[in-house]
Amino acid sequence: AQKVTQAQTEISVVEKEDVTLDCVYETRDTTYYLFWYKQPPSGELVFLIRRNSFDEQNEISGRYSWNFQKSTSSFNFTITASQVVDSAVYFCALSEANSGGYQKVTFGTGTKLQVIP
């Protein structure tokens, strides 16, 4: 069975601080996909990144960066120089490879990030 653990329930940082959100996953599949979604107070789940299990290259997008380490089954997300607009709940998610046409996604329980001005 697949499992995603986000041990940090809530994090508060002061604006401009860097913050890392942890994600640890479990799966028996050799091919799988990892995601991060942002859910602001408005409720919409906003897609941030997708990473497949064959690609351990880290990625940077503006102030966001992701560190994928297969050896520790982790897919951590770092926000550099945090801003108030980053305040949201962040979900890490895992899905198996496409089998039968649909994608069963397992979500973590989310980390609520509060950036204080």
Added chain:
Amino acid sequence: DAMVIQNPRYQVTQFGKPVTLSCSQTLNHNVMYWYQQKSSQAPKLLFHYYDKDFNNEADTPDNFQSRRPNTSFCFLDIRSPGLGDAAMYLCATQNSRGIGPDTQYFGPGTRLTVL
């Protein structure tokens, strides 16, 4: 441009009064999902459509039904809402025609209140 649209954004209904939530998409994705998300919890998959094929999760109550009249639209019907059904309902779409799963794209959600 909005890609996954959910209406209404907020819905108030009375205990036991049927309610229908709507989702539409402009992405021409063949898979559509309905999730239920209760406060401070992760989204929980209720069911999905792969093209016209309906797939129910094993633990989705019979009280929840869905219809997909065409590629663009999908409806969630709650036949007799209970207080425990108050939640955010999220619709998502996905293009599953290629090799490997594409990303699921979510709508803004409908927040359901049951009085």
